[in-house]
Amino acid sequence: MFTFAAGSIIPAYAGSAGAPGVHATENTDRISVNNGKIDIEVSRSEGIILSIRKFDGKSWHDLGVTEEKAAYGEHGNDYANDPETAMYWDANADVAVVPPGLTPDKKGYYRLHAGQGHTSLIVNTPDRAEISTTADPTPLFPFAVDYRYVVFRGQSGFYAYVVLHHDKSQPEATLYQTRFVIKTVMDGTFDQWAIGDGKFLPIPQAAVVKQVTDATFQLADGTVKTKYLNSVYWAQVPVYGYTGKNLGLWMIEPSPEYHNGGPIKQGQTVHDNVLLRVLQSVHFGASPVHVESGEEWSKVYGPFFVYANQEPGSSSLWKDADAQLTHQKSLWPYTWVSSPEYSHARGDVNGHVQLSSGSAKGAWVILAPPGVDWSAQSKGYNFWTKVDASGAFHIPNVIPGDYSLHISGADQPTDFTQDSVRVTAHEKTDLGSLQWTAVTHGTRVFQLGTFDRSAGEFRNGDDARGYQMYLRYAKQFPDDVHFTVGKSSPSQDWNYAQWTLYNKDPEWKLSFDAHPSGGGQATLTVGFASSQPAHGKETDLRVSVNGTEVAQIHLPKTGTAGYRGGVQDSPYNLRVITFPESLLKDGQNTLGFRHADARPFRDFVPDPSSAVVPANGAPGQVMYDAIRLEIQK
Template sequence: MQCNKTVFNYYPVATGWFLSKTIDIWWTMNRILIFTLSLLLTQLAAHAQLSVTENGNTVTLQNNLAAFSFNTTNADLTSIVNHKGVSLLGKKGRGYLLGPGFSMSPTTYSLVRKTDSLIEIAFDHEADNHFHYSLHYIIRPGVSGVYCYLTQSHKAGDSAGIYGQTRWGISANESLFNYHLVRDSIQGPMPAMSSFSDANKIQDWTYRLPDGTVYTKYNYADYIEDRYVHGMAGTASNLGLFVIQASHEYLNGGPTKQYQNVHSTPYLICMFNCGHFLSDKRKSDDVITGDWQKTDGPFLLYTNEGSDINAIWTNAKQQAQQEIAQWPYQWMQTPDYPLQRGTVTGTLLLNNQPAANTHMILAAPGYDWQAQTSGYIYAVRTDAKGFFTIPHVRAGSYTLYAYGANQTASFSKANITVSANKTTAIGVLAWQPANHGKILWQLGIADRTTRGFRFSDHPREYGIFDQVPDSLHFTIGQSKEATDWYYAQTKPGNWYIHFTSNTSYTKPALLTIAIAGAAKNPTLQVLVNGQTVKTYKPGNDASVYRSAVAGGYYQLLEIPFDGSLLQKGNNIITLQLPDVKNGGGIMYDAIKLEAE
């Protein structure tokens, strides 16, 4: 009986435990089911709100967050209305594609794709410059913006065409946007257009304001390296409008290229092929004669809102990271945008040591990568061990270039073949720069910028060139680069480099002048102890007068001369600008003297 009693008492406990666990599982399953259904309904609602509407000469793409309307006769983006019904462009704003010798009018409109996950439309135009332009817009559910890409093509049978500056830009509602956002370090208020007048115009898009300060759109130009989002916001409206570029592969010029981004109007730009800060002396691949096609983008025109400027900017940067993680976009369906890409890896050694933090450029052969426009360019930096990985590369044949590591010259390796879904492991690359004798001295760090010189870290500002002396004396071993040598030589005069030598030389010597930029066609005369060894005209890249302080278009000037010009004791190298226009001059990267 005792045993039966024990058994009798146990079962009620076990039954209660079992019922309790059953109820817990039931509630858990119901919560999972409710959450799943809620998520599904949310997704269905978002997809249900994805629509395309055609009304006369207007076509509208809409999702649950915004609506974008286009003119089907000229491809203009004529309206953006956010989820609160606010018109971001106002009555006069518009977004459009523009390039040399063409606009998109007249255009042929077509509906390319319409699915539950996206809608794609296209505008096609045959231009007088012998190119065909196909401008596409894609809207997706849950994304507060519209994607845009451009495919340009040329046929071998057509006349040669010049692939010049090509940009997509949008003018927005001035009452809503009054603040530039380019980087954390490049931001600022956007003056109203009413504050500009022709009477106070200094140069193109550069004005003296009523308070005496100078506004120029070039203060908000910037390098593309490590920058994937730029735009504008409103301090009162708490709205933002941004261009997000998940990849730079289609942009010309590589990591040293500076691009126009945003300026008063308000005007936001996505440059595809940017002509700013390129030397007029460059030899480019922009003359297209054969069969050619290039796809620029997609980029995301992104709209958002926030409690203040910082919140708007933070959200835009977060969205940019989400876009980068998705590249290449798997929802793209066009032959010139391969979804399957390759990877290139390797290790760069400089004089048998790891070349840390060195720029690696994968680009076409034949032309200076700075001047390349017609193909695709990929850029990364090496890690501390000299190792690099270049992901998401289109299949093809490339040349690998390297620069930096305090070297004025660069490294290259040709015939790099990239295949889809494969890793091209190059292995160890040995960079052995040419030896021209003993380095007697070097002024500056060779990295294709003015880094380390006075004003080189100053925010972009028109007129800094006026603060540079016409003549200066710099003594090797005594003077300080950060205070005594300036970012640019901008006025007629002489800059003297004083140094001493403990010996005399009879063999050829080499003076290397790495030019970070040059503006308004100055003439540089180089003298060694009073004797001219070189006269050079570096041309114009518009760097100095358009607020650049770090550089423009890189040029390498190597000047061999008779070593007997160097004397035991005191020596002087003179950099002479006999004449230079206001806002012109030469920006120096590094200057190096070698002899044996």
């Protein structure tokens, strides 16, 4: 078992002056920590939080489930439901070779059970209490674990984080997911979810009628609930939670540096009475952590802040939580974290982007470990920002080391990459002016969409977090897609996903005017934000020019955006198709995009006898990022 030193520097927090001290008590079964504003109780046997309570100035309120206020089965269904646990940590992983005689849990699920770990109070002062739960690797989960809960004087909340370590004695393994889970009370304290920028959604209260697919349920009021519909881009929604009449409970993340997949990583936040802080996951095609046999690897996931507040109404609760986020960001990196894997000393990176074709404003600038695409990274740490209107960027608080710098977006089909960027502690690395040369293939004839890895600008792209989104297409496009450049609207006349289903015409038609000279080469550049084959391992998308087929595009499954409510997956695909300019004619021309395995909606009928799997399976799809046609004379 590995342990960490407990020494640290105690910071001064807003509101801590004159506040009651932190009081921790322990016995053989549990450890309790109370600072007059928040109270948590941790089980020694499993390292789980048994209760989370908030003091409102007069009385204490349970915010997490307890033995007395347990969640009921048809809501909060999360693995074994665990209706009496307020908060716990878990993971999903597997080993390359399962030892004889052992059977892994479903999906490689791992969580400490009684007697597997050691929970102790490692810091106990009037300013701070810290609880650590450690566990050795197991044959099926070959990672040493240390997860912490930390309470400070004067704060209405607590911190949590976990450190995972794979050492030289351990076998090859893959870590898919790790997270912390809070189960909130269901006694009327909370009635809304708050998911980014003051977006509030009522918590479904109707009874479950049946399960319709994975983690998706039909309710008695006719609606469907699924934990995937509240997914967000984690980097862009650093605060979310539950609100009620005057109490709120929030996940606040001052830095997303430890997430896999960079700024476009999507994942879950809330569902039923479940408040999640997922730290690593493979949803939407993101990459797992893969470690070889004998490889040394460790990573600090967190810390993040669990915040309980009291304000009159959801909007005020949200504004207060957002202000707390600003405060927590000002403290990052936290000086008190005692894990030796956590980097307190940081550096900054500055630069200026000069894009040959125009402004790079709004493009992502990403520092990622070298040797792997930034959207596929998982083992290390990512840091990012956006280019401002002047072309400048600044990335603060970067962990020292060697990185590759990537610039993605600005309507460019390919990213800019600069390797060998070294960041030094306590220093500013100025990269100067970065010359980004736009890739062109002649004179542009037209472009549909913007190259930004997303299909969000097309119809339904601004409201894609829905269940069975393909059913909208059947109603909205009765004659299928016939788009004319210069006349049609991308946000109305081009759907965000081309399903392997159609109403009348299996081929989407994109018409445009051209005046070719006849002797040049045409280049069609197509970006794909997502793809999912209807059958087999690859799509079979046929592309034609005025009826002549010019390409067959075979793409693997990139993720789950099509059936879990997204407009992009983490992996991105680009195809550059060339054909003779002579295929174009003077005047109107038509590009065709057709799934070879498409079928009419009338043949796609779910089997009513099966509550989980439709008779013909879920439809395949591709999501277009952008389509550009150029001619080289």
